[in-house]
Amino acid sequence: MNAPVTHSILVIEDDAVLNRLLLKTLARSGFDMHSAQTWAEARARIDEVAPDLVLLDMNLPDARDFGPLTDIAQTRPVIMLTAYGSINQAVEAMRLGAVDYLVKPVNLAELELVIQRALEGSRLRAGDALKAAMRGLVDDPMVGGSEPMRQVRSLIEAVADDDVTVLVRGESGAGKELVARAVHDAGQRRDGHFVAVDCCTLQETLFETELFGHERGAFTGADRRKPGLIEAATEGTLFLDEIGEIGPSIQAKLLRVLETGRFRRVGATTDLRANARVVVATNRDLAQMVREGRFRADLYYRLSAFEITVPPLRDRRDDIPRLVDHFARARARNGRQVEFSDEALARLLSYDWPGNVRELRNVVERALILASRTGLVGPEHLPPLRDPGFDAAPAASGPVTIHGEPTLDEIERHYLAELLDRHQGNRRRVAEAMGVSERTAYRMLERHGFKGRGDGGEV
Numbered sequence: 073m074n075a076p077v078t079h080s081i082l083v084i085e086d087d088a089v090l091n092r093l094l095l096k097t098l099a100r101s102g103f104d105m106h107s108a109q110t111w112a113e114a115r116a117r118i119d120e121v122a123p124d125l126v127l128l129d130m131n132l133p134d135a136r137d138f139g140p141l142t143d144i145a146q147t148r149p150v151i152m153l154t155a156y157g158s159i160n161q162a163v164e165a166m167r168l169g170a171v172d173y174l175v176k177p178v179n180l181a182e183l184e185l186v187i188q189r190a191l192e193g194s195r196l197r198a199g200d201a202l203k204a205a206m207r208g209l210v211d212d213p214m215v216g217g218s219e220p221m222r223q224v225r226s227l228i229e230a231v232a233d234d235d236v237t238v239l240v241r242g243e244s245g246a247g248k249e250l251v252a253r254a255v256h257d258a259g260q261r262r263d264g265h266f267v268a269v270d271c272c273t274l275q276e277t278l279f280e281t282e283l284f285g286h287e288r289g290a291f292t293g294a295d296r297r298k299p300g301l302i303e304a305a306t307e308g309t310l311f312l313d314e315i316g317e318i319g320p321s322i323q324a325k326l327l328r329v330l331e332t333g334r335f336r337r338v339g340a341t342t343d344l345r346a347n348a349r350v351v352v353a354t355n356r357d358l359a360q361m362v363r364e365g366r367f368r369a370d371l372y373y374r375l376s377a378f379e380i381t382v383p384p385l386r387d388r389r390d391d392i393p394r395l396v397d398h399f400a401r402a403r404a405r406n407g408r409q410v411e412f413s414d415e416a417l418a419r420l421l422s423y424d425w426p427g428n429v430r431e432l433r434n435v436v437e438r439a440l441i442l443a444s445r446t447g448l449v450g451p452e453h454l455p456p457l458r459d460p461g462f463d464a465a466p467a468a469s470g471p472v473t474i475h476g477e478p479t480l481d482e483i484e485r486h487y488l489a490e491l492l493d494r495h496q497g498n499r500r501r502v503a504e505a506m507g508v509s510e511r512t513a514y515r516m517l518e519r520h521g522f523k524g525r526g527d528g529g530e531v
């Protein structure tokens with residue numbers, strides 16, 4: 073059996089208290105810890121210990137701008153430590169090679185997750201530093217064999233080789249970015265970069281210089297020419313996340329790029345030709361925004377040439393066990409695999425997941441940490457999974473009590489029977505109560521032999 077690998081981490085942070093706290097916390101989690109409070113000290117430490125990962129404060133007393141980051145990020149993953157309110161800086165840091173960032177005060181539970189992901193990502197991408205400079209580092213395969221996800225996959229395949237703009241719709245955390253990536257990976261541009269831009273985090277003025285770049289002297293502080301993200305995506309894909317958030321002036325400029333294939337750096341006098349495929353995503357109802365005059369109709373029509381809707385997790389519960397297994401396996405790369413008890417899985421299956429796969433992933437990863445000693449996740453390792461408004465549910469719904477150790481199938485059957493009773497066999501209402509489509513409910517009922525039951529032939 074292989075001995076678990078001990079990873080070394082260097083904390084570069086001039087705040088002595090935070091530095092010590094990070095050191096202590098991570099040493100307790102089994103990392104080999106080193107620290108530095110200045111850039112000069114850090115350089116010596118890097119030569120000395122060759123850390124596997126670096127936690128780097130954004131503002132060191134003896135370093136300017138992103139010098140330390142660009143230096144270190146070429147050889148090892150860097151997680152930036154940033155003050156609340158400096159998110160724009162953090163976004164720039166990610167573009168320059170940071171794999172992730174943490175906002176101070178650092179949430180210690182999040183800290184370990186981010187580090188684990190960064191270490192996994194760096195192994196997956198070893199030798200591909202430039203690609204690692206792009207956001208979304210871990211090569212997450214898209215998990216999901218449910219019928220709705222099969223349809224999503226066939227749309228991805230259908231559109232991948234075409235250069236048409238794709239609009240990915242879906243609730244927050246449903247996996248829109250993963251779908252955008254899959255479009256990129258399946259198409260002819262797969263060898264180019266996938267450059268992701270979160271439209272939410274950038275202010276309008278910053279957005280333009282980020283997206284289109286700027287010439288030297290374009291504004292105060294522009295002491296050198298800087299190409300924009302659209303150029304970084306040349307021969308690749310430019311992914312604009314949360315497209316519903318862009319203001320009118322960017323909407324106009326984006327429309328121009330899509331229509332003419334041309335753009336202009338801020339402060340430039342001539343146009344450049346864009347050579348990036350554009351994929352956008354939103355969780356907003358863009359058509360409604362057009363009706364309200366908040367989004368340009370012409371841009372909407374351009375963007376929605378080909379739409380892919382990622383269904384919410386509650387409409388594809390079949391994917392939950394597979395996703396749980398996937399997240400557990402990913403984590404087991406650093407140790408033994410933790411299993412989920414049937415009871416814990418039943419809980420995950422019956423919850424509505426308003427935060428979709430992202431919420432599931434967080435719950436699963438936290439449970440895996442909590443249960444790492446015993447190797448089995450039980451319901452006690454899960455947070456109370458209640459949708460907002462759960463308490464307002466009619467008293468008649470009551471708690472569901474489970475006796476003995478039923479299988480998931482038995483639980484499903486009992487639950488269906490109870491819902492059929494409660495809703496007098498009305499299939500639509502049973503589906504609504506379960507948070508699945510009517511078709512899915514019908515199939516479940518059929519599988520459990522309920523077909524034909526119910527008042528008035530509803531089921």
Ligand SMILES: Nc1ncnc2c1ncn2[C@@H]1O[C@H](COP(=O)(O)OP(=O)(O)OP(=O)(O)O)[C@@H](O)[C@H]1O
Pocket residue numbers: 212213214215216242243244245246247248249250251313353355395398429430433
């Ligand atoms: N089908 C899937 N298989 C594996 N992991 C998934 C899947 N869908 C989503 N995830 C994971 O869930 C998290 C959220 O996914 P993603 O960022 O793609 O969602 P999103 O819809 O773009 O969210 P947002 O609207 O907030 O930008 C990520 O960690 C992603 O890796």
